[in-house]
Amino acid sequence: MTILVVGASGATGRQLVNQLLLQGNKVKVVVRSKEGLPESWYNNENLGMITASILELSDHEMSEYTKDCNAVASCLGHNMTFKGMYGQPRQLVRDTTERLCNAINSNQPQSPIKFVLMNSSGNSNRDLDEPISFAQKCVIGLLRLLLPPHVDNEKAADYLRTQIAQKNKYIEWVAVRPDGLINEEEVTAYEAFPSPIRSAIFDAGTISRINVGHFMSELINNDTLWNTWKGQMPVIYSKS
Numbered sequence: 420m421t422i423l424v425v426g427a428s429g430a431t432g433r434q435l436v437n438q439l440l441l442q443g444n445k446v447k448v449v450v451r452s453k454e455g456l457p458e459s460w461y462n463n464e465n466l467g468m469i470t471a472s473i474l475e476l477s478d479h480e481m482s483e484y485t486k487d488c489n490a491v492a493s494c495l496g497h498n499m500t501f502k503g504m505y506g507q508p509r510q511l512v513r514d515t516t517e518r519l520c521n522a523i524n525s526n527q528p529q530s531p532i533k534f535v536l537m538n539s540s541g542n543s544n545r546d547l548d549e550p551i552s553f554a555q556k557c558v559i560g561l562l563r564l565l566l567p568p569h570v571d572n573e574k575a576a577d578y579l580r581t582q583i584a585q586k587n588k589y590i591e592w593v594a595v596r597p598d599g600l601i602n603e604e605e606v607t608a609y610e611a612f613p614s615p616i617r618s619a620i621f622d623a624g625t626i627s628r629i630n631v632g633h634f635m636s637e638l639i640n641n642d643t644l645w646n647t648w649k650g651q652m653p654v655i656y657s658k659s
Contacts, residue, residue, distance in 0.1 A: 420489040421445040422639060425473050425515060428456060431537060431600065432494035434632030438606075440465055442640050447484065449473050473515050474508055481522035490533035490639045491519055493575075496568065512536075513574035517582070524589050533645060534592040535635050536579060539572045540619040542596065544652040546580055549614045558620050576652060585650045593638055593645070594652040595631065603627035608658040609634065615654045624656040631655065 422439055426432040427448035433456075439446050440463060447467045450456065460466050469484060473495070476484070485491060495512045508514060516536060523532050541559065543549045551559075562569040576594045583590050598619060609630045617624055634655055638645050 420639065421447070421487055422490045422492060423447045423449070423485055423488045423519075424492045424494065425449045425519070426494035426496060426537070428452070429494055429496055430602070431597075431628040431631050433457065434629045435492060435494055435635050436460070436466070436632075438629075438632045438636035439639070442636060444636075444640070447488070449476075449484070474511065474518070476518075478518070478522065478525075481518055482525050485519060485522045485532070486526050488532060489530075490535065491523065492535040492537075492635055492639065493519070494537045494635075496537075510571050510574060512568075512571045513578055516575045516578050520578075520583055520590055524587075526589075528589055531587075531589055531591045533639055533649075534579070534583070534590050535638055536575060536592065536594045537631065537635065538576050538594045538596050538652065539569070540596045540598040540615055540623070540654050541569065542573050542576055542652075544580075544594075544596075544614065545577070546652075547614055552618065552621075555618055555620045580652075591645075591649045593648045593650070595635055595638075596652050596654040597626045597631045598624040598654065598656050599626070600631070601625050601627050603629055606630055606633045609655055610658055611648070611653040611655045613651060613653060616656070626655050626657045630657055 422444055424436055427436050428450045436446055445465045449469045451472050495515055579592045583592055606629055
């Protein structure tokens, strides 16, 4: 398979790329800079690098980069700096999701393309009844006011839910919601649920970035797993 990954230079994006390569896929990554990328990527014939700021690509370039892909994965996020959180582009994840989907639709692929979005357990799936406490609603309300990246994540998932939805001819999607991200060296046991089983604010669990990368890679490569979760927003936790 050939997969386009955006947000590949981030901590979780790197793990996803490594997992995809381990499974023998061909991977194209879009990165703003090649500085600091793993040395192993430069010598891997299955990896192609596109140096660009993703939202500065033209519609034609977006179309060309997605044309031969079986899947597209986004691990985009905002840098946790003042400029990264409050500067432009405020809707990096949402706008990139829309433009990638538009590119896929314009290509009219013969088979649906898998779109995997890394999202957040703090974002509710409004297609389901996911009750949260009043206190958590208050905190999330403050996050929407104070942290533009949280709103960006919500809008990106909402775009897939409402605009791509369940019957798009060319795109199938999954929005992966990891709980508290940690770093580990190896893939460990983890589990996925349709909705959070604990409070993302007051009782967060953990999931390693390598486990998130592994789950996203498995979604792309394992059709049985894909059919289990397509059109949904699974929440993943590492097992105790």
